[in-house]
Amino acid sequence: MNKSKIFGVFDQEEKLVSSIRSIKAKGISISDVVSPYPVHEVFEELNLKTRIPVAAFLYGIFGLLTTFGFLYWTSVVNYPLVFGGKPQNTLSFVIIIFVMVINVTVAFTLITFFLIEKKGPGAKPSVEYPGISDNRYLIVIDITPETDVKALNKLLMDTGAVEITEQ
Amino acid sequence: MYNKSFRGVLIKGNKTYGQITSEILAPQERKAPLWWFVSMGISTLGMLIGIYAIFITISQGIGTWGVNNSIGWGWGIINFVWWIGIGHAGTAFSIFLLILRQKWRTSINRAAEAMTVVAVICAGMFPMLHMGRIWMAFFIFPYPNSRGPLWVNFNSPLFWDVVAISTYFMASATFWYLGMIPDLATVRDRAKSKIKKAIYGLLSFGWVGSARSWLRFETAAIIMGGLTAPLVIAVHSIVSMDFATSVMAGWHTTVFPPYFVIGAIFSGFAMVLTLMIIIRKVFKFQDYVTEGHIDAIGRILTFISLIMGTAYSTEIFIAWYSGMEGELYTFFHNRIAGDHTKAFWTMVSCNAIIPQLFWFKKIRHSMTMVFIISIIINIGMWFERYVIVITSLTKDYLPSNWASYTPTWVEIGIFVGTLSIFVIGVLLFIRYIPMMAMSELKMILKGTSIITNSNKSKDHE
Known part of the structure; x- marks a missing residue:
């Protein structure tokens, strides 16, 4: 069976980061880096970005408009109950809108996270290697016809990999 | 930047990453000790008492409680507010300290969040039971109905409470679970038995810990945290408005x-x-929850206690300054002195x-003193809710309405039940979920706890 991925295994964060730099310098593209905790330098090196904050902001606006719409419809259009001559479109809406904006944004942000990550009950881990959720770091590189596997293995070993495997 | 030489290390013992995993998971990987089963047995008994008391409440009605026409809110509401608190x-803990970038939260946040989820479940039961006809509880949600359609009163703090508490429960439970997923994946990866692997595999949602996932995970967590922080303020402000928007003396402030x-x-x-304190002692987590952590919470409590004292004094001052007879009577003849003196002074001394x-x-x-004081504060806070709810209601503006209130065994039983549910929740948490993140x-x-030789020499310079 043809192997499609190379795993460079590291046991220290510093070595992982310096290895990523060396690999990048050679122009080899890294498909993934796995670590037991978030390493911010890796985010920078891989130039990773996320649009979750933009999505969350839009969910917030959606929550605001729907809640206001619902409150206006129920209290002003659908059943305009008169209480003490006060206006039906009241300021107390603000409190419900405030809470519902939080409600909608939290729920939808979470759903978005799971959807883009393709994670949920029963989802299988995309990478399996002993210790990656404990004290090991992985650099995953896809093997293409152009990949010089030997040179890559040497580069990984030289930069401090404790093990190299192919899967 | 955390200054180790000035503030001391956060995690003692120059731990390695592997050590952290094995030490935190050790209690779960061992067989459950005898005390765990004993505590579980006692709490289950307590929960059964609670379930029986709830059965009596539902089958026979609120008449089995000690509440009456004047004191409509008895232990049910006292305990609701206490649990929500x-x-x-x-x-x-978790979210304020997260957005303030306080690194010492990491040893404690998981347990605090677990506690929140169980406490909110306990709290939520009381208003539902207080409705009397619990099978009509769905009336509190606004949905198109055949009664007009008659919508709920969107101007009522009682309805705001429904919205705020359900949102709070949803937000804190999901925040807790999201934070737990990477650790559940660690349990999955270390599990030896097939059943355990399958269960934690299901619970960990296929988590791997790739850089992209971590970035999204951290971003989602900070957004959820940032949004839930104002919710904390909103939820309890709204609970207070259940009281403050009424015209009762002692509440209308x-x-x-x-x-x-x-x-x-x-x-x-x-x-x-x-x-x-219990967790660090029982599971020997002194390296993770150090004296420094306890000291930090102690300092925060000193400050909050001063604010509590100020709040009590403000209430009394305003009652006197307003010159309003009802307020004066409630504070000076029904709290500081009078029928409820003991409860009032217990509250003041404890808080x-x-x-x-x-x-x-x-x-x-x-640790013994801190433990005792922490319990005293919780007793004091229960009495605070007692003083607020009961003293104002027993003697309102019309002396013909004056009445006394004693809880029946049914109300006490429900409270015992919720305490037991809380203990069961905590016991399940310490048994099946990694206690620290x-x-x-x-x-x-690395930044807060590892002392290397170069660190040491730098510190001495």
Whole structure:
């Protein structure tokens, strides 16, 4: 069976980061880096970005408009109950809108996270290697016809990999 | 930047990442000790008492409670507010300290969040039961109906409460679970038995820990945290408005929202302290929850206790300054002196006076003393809710309405039931879920806790 991925295994964060730099310098593209905790330098090196904050902001606006719409419809259009001559479109809406904006944004942000990550009950881990959720770091590189596997293995070993495997 | 030489290390013992994993998971990988089964047995018994009391309440009605026409809110509401207060700990702790970038939260946040979720479940039961006809509880949600359609009253704090507490429960439970996923994946990866692997595999949602996932995970967590922080303020302010928007003497005051929020954080932090002292002692987690952690919570409690004292004094001052007879009577003849003196002074001593002992470093560093004071605060906070609910209702503006209130065994039974549910929740948590956020501990380890030779020489320079 043809192997499609190379795993460079590291046991220290510093070595992982310096290895990523060396690999990048050679122009080899890294498909993934796995670590037991978030390493911010890796985010920078891989130039990773996320649009979750933009999505969350839009969910917030959606929550605001729907809640206001619902409150206006129920209290002003659908059943305009008169209480003490006060206006039906009241300021107390603000409190419900405030809470519902939080409600909608939290729920939808979470759903978005799971959807883009393709994670949920029963989802299988995309990478399996002993210790990656404990004290090991992985650099995953896809093997293409152009990949010089030997040179890559040497580069990984030289930069401090404790093990190299192919899967 | 955390200054180790000035503030001391956060995690003692120059731990390695592997050590953190194995030490935190050790209690779960061992067989459950005898005390766990004994505590579980006792709590289950307590829960059965609670279930029976709830059965009596539902089958026979609210008449089985000690409440009457004047004192419509008895233990049901006292306990609701008390539990909701405790339920603020997780979010207050975890989220406020997260957005303030306080690294010492990492040893404690998981337990605090777990506590929140269980406490909010306990709290939510009381207003539902208080409705009497629990099968009509769905009336509180606004949905198109055949009664007009008659919508709920969107101007009522009671409805705001429904919205705020359900949102709070959803937000804190999902925040807790999201934070737990990487650690559940660690349990999955270490599991030896097939069943355990399958269960934790299902619970960990296929988590791997790739850089992209971590970035999205951290972003989602900070957004959820940032949004839930104002919710903490909103929830308890709204609970306080259940009281403050009425015209009862002793309730109708503008100090209530901040007073309730601070009180909630106070009782929540105290409960976190109680729980963490037990956990660190029983599971020998002294390296993770150090004296420094306990000291930090002690300092926060000293400050909050001062605010509590100020709030109590403000209430009394305003009652006198307003010159309103009802207020004067409630505060000076029904709280400070009168029928409810004991409850009032218990509240003041437990919340405003005794916690001042935390000014002394010796007290903050004596685990027994800290433990005792944390329990005292929780008792004090229960009495605060008792004083607010009962004293104002027993003697309102019309002397012909005056009545007394004693809880029946049914009300006490429900309270015992919720206490037991809380203990069961905590016992299940310490048995099946990593008690500390391992991935977060690992993240802060290097910057806050590892002393290398170069560090040492730098410190001596």
